[in-house]
Amino acid sequence: MTNSIADIHLADVLMITGSNTTEAHPVISLEMKKAVRQHGAKLILVDPREIELAEFATLHLRPRSGTDVALYNAMAHAILENAWANDEFIKTRTENFDAFKEAIKDCTPQWAEDITGIPSEMIVEAAHMYGQARSASIFWAMGITQSSHGVDNVQSLANLALLTGNFGRPGTGLNPLRGQNNVQGACDMGGLPNVITGYQAVTDEAVRTKFENAWGMSVKIPAKPGITVTELMQGVLDGRVKALYIMGENPMLSDPNTNHVAEALNEIEFLVSQDIFLNETGQMAHVVLPGVSFAEKEGTYTNTERRVQLVRPALPTHADAKLDLDIICDLGRRLTNSNGKTSDAVIHPVSDWNYKDASAVWDEIASLTPIVAGMSYQRLNPNGLQWPCPTADHPGTPILHKEKFTRGLGKFTPLVFREPAENPDEEYPFVLNTGRLLQHWHGGTLTRRSEGLDWVVPEGEIQINDEDAQEMNVSSGDLIRVTSRRGVVTGKAKLTSKLPRRMIFMTFHFVEVPANKLTGAAVDPIAKIPEYKVSAVKVERV
Amino acid sequence: MIKEDKVVTTTCPYCGVGCMLNLHIKENVVYKVTSPFDAPANKGNLCVKGRFGYDFIHAKDRLTQPLMRKNNELVPATWDEAMNHVAERLLEIRDKYGPDSIGFLVSAKCTNEENYLLQKIARGVIGTNNVDHCARL
């Protein structure tokens, strides 16, 4: 998020797109509802489904799945056409405006109506609301990013914010809602193939040298970025990747096209799973290392508003499990001190992998990472700090891009609308959409072990539009079979009027009804995020 | 009424909102969860997962010891055995096929410190940038 949870209620207009916030980020949805009900903000909701937030929306746009860029290009067109843009902001703080203007010159609301199915007057109304607001903020989640052109989707939203100058003030900005508790932190900490901590690029020689020196390394950090999880799985099948070390993840359930992952993990030469449960991935591993739950460990998580917060140990370590930090340090010592069989290439004991505690690890991170350089455990207690926080006396940054953008000027991106990788057709006439439920989490590993939560929602259902269901003579509770080009899943139907015609909705919380057997392997060319929200399927009564 | 042995303030393990929690502990069991009203992200609010979703901590099927595959079956092993095997195999594979034949998946559920150190192993010891996580998912 460029902005903070605390300033959501200060927006005049909120545009929420591709986020069922009530279910996926419940406490943030409270702030949004407060903005509407208590502070009179207007809400533009963009979602094909009639989710709970629709009750709070001033305007609910229901686009055909995968047509976001067309919609936002047309909103930009209407904003320019009607002189609702912020010319001063465009002049002083942005670049590439002319190319952008040229690129969208034919993207009229009427053109977008034909593509998205949203009446052109509604598109103009949305453009008016967003364009004329004193402060307008945009929120999105996986509905925008889990697409074969997710990066385009995000950029089309950024264009709108640039056009109207909605940056750097309370109640504005671009606010992606991060899914898992520490996705933000995993990215910040270099858990990506192309950057080390704080988004320092591996392609930058100065960056590599800094880390190599600090780590006292005997090997060189390669200048070439590594490969992503989707490519790693493909790499196993191609024979390029021989070993995977997986910590705290279950790609067998969460990856798109799980059949493909199963194939890869079956074939892999060496697989390590470090986790608190023996999940589907662990069952295929050669070694399983028991880590601990959050309640046993010390460390930090970084939330969606870039706030680094302390995690404090409340319980002793479970049985003979070990703190995850200790497991990694132990591995580091064994790899570098040549315990076991040695390799000539790794003979120098590099840094000694003996940290006093988690805060000592944090201090090393801070010393190498400008965006968090000013943070220490002492300062993080009690309320955390939002990065960037470059010095020990810096108060942290609740709102980004106040005076200028990180790169200097904000850059408009000319975008061409592209259809999703797979549209429904005669053979597969339905669109499969996937997402989360409030009561469960991700692969269900944690929540399904909670008696209460599992009692409220004990099984995965396949939601289907009630009129479609009636045509097929299906009632709630009947078994239906969903088939895509990649797999088949059978489950109980749940009729609902909240879905548009010809759309079905499934979650990926339930192993028994694994939606990701059906989803496609198409990914965004840049972000490599898979298309989870649009897969063509056929639906039959069993 | 149960009187807690201690209350520990920490951060919710579920979603990216990052709500602040008070774990109420009695005899090493989390029996109640509340949130302080001045918590920066959530002002004392919690959702159903953050308030009640903690049975997993005490679940019977939590892993209690390392496991190793022998004769195609996962069997209990000592830490020493398991860790040595991991280190040995990773080095062997690296030497035989090169560093880029190994991939590391860090975790959107693990702490910053854990993620940092695992990517440090990948980049600083094995010598590969093949580091990713499943959160784009």
Ligand code: SF4
């Ligand atoms: S309590 Fe609910 S909203 Fe808050 S961090 Fe946890 S899961 Fe997210």
